[in-house]
Amino acid sequence: MDILEHIQELYPNLTKKQKSIADYLTANPEEISYITLAQLSQQTQVSELTLLRFCQKLGCSTFVGLKEQFRDYTQRMIRIASSSSYFIPELETGEAPERERILLKICNHEASAFSGFISDLPFDSIIAASDEIRRSNRIFIFAHDISKVPGEFLKSRLLILYFNAILIDLSDLEQTQKTLRQLTKGDLVIFFSFPRYYFPIGNIAKKASEAGVPILTITDSDASPAACYSNLLLICPTSTELFYNSMTIPIAMLNILASCLVIDIISPAERQSFIDTLSS
Structure with missing residues (x-):
């Protein structure tokens, strides 16, 4: 279970202030890896002590522990977003002329894009x-x-x-x-x-x-x-x-x-x- 799923699980039992903190964390998960406790206090308009108690509610003894969980979440999202970013076209045959035809099409596409770039x-x-x-x-x-x-x-x-x-x-x-x-x-x-x-x-x-x-x-x-x-x-x-x-x-x-x-x-x-x- 990642940190956002954990927050969702605990959400019904949170106080009003804790829910406002949870809402901010859920809406801005990538920010938590880089934010300080003072900055988060300002963004959520709650005291640093309230934030630290919220961390403990989530099972994190310190704010740094919470940030580490969000860093792990961010890293996982990065791996997902960076997975296979291309596709391999299907070949009708394995013969060279078919491969050459596809390569020529790719070259023509790049040449056209480059020509448009240079002209503008x-x-x-x-x-x-x-x-x-x-x-x-x-x-x-x-x-x-x-x-x-x-x-x-x-x-x-x-x-x-x-x-x-x-x-x-x-x-x-x-x-x-x-x-x-x-x-x-x-x-x-x-x-x-x-x-x-x-x-x-x-x-x-x-x-x-x-x-x-x-x-x-x-x-x-x-x-x-x-x-x-x-x-x-x-x-x-x-x-x-x-x-x-x-x-x-x-x-x-x-x-x-x-x-x-x-x-x-x-x-x-x-x-x-x-x-x-x-x-x-």
Whole structure:
């Protein structure tokens, strides 16, 4: 039985105040892994002592124990959300021509999507993102699952350009929470967010925005969970007939963003020789 099921089981026997706490926890399960006792007290408008008694009612001796149960719940939801995110098309035969036909169809789809992306590049957003990166003392890149691929790629590009870039694996809840607490003026947060969206990312983005730092989200849609908390968006369509996410367009976007940074920070006389080093 997970923590939410346990709360549901005890709910009929809770006091009015305890039910209000239970309602908040049930409505915001992903938030509890990152919230402090004082913050939860403020959000639920009950005293810290009442919250601690509620924890004991659930069988948790401390608030940390309650957070650990919610962390376990969140991790389970992450595993469910990260399960098989693609399908394998049925082949009419096992012969090479059939495989080639499917591959050609996939290639044509990617080429069409890439052509549309290039013809409608959001230059204003790319330049604004470049300016924000140049102003930053520390750049925290948050990514999960397949998003770690472009996350690592961006980190390597930024390190080449001597920016202080750190990649945070969102599945490491403890490190994520620690980083959110340490955000300060001069920091920039970059989220990678593609389907299936990482379960707690909306709440994590909310916490980052509450720290008052600028947020750049690289995602497939302005309706993605982190988008509403972001100062800047770079939209990269990723859907294909085979996979939820093709990284063709996100990687292209990052190359364009890195090129913009090079143009901004390298003198004209040095640009070509520096661009040549990027291939390494």
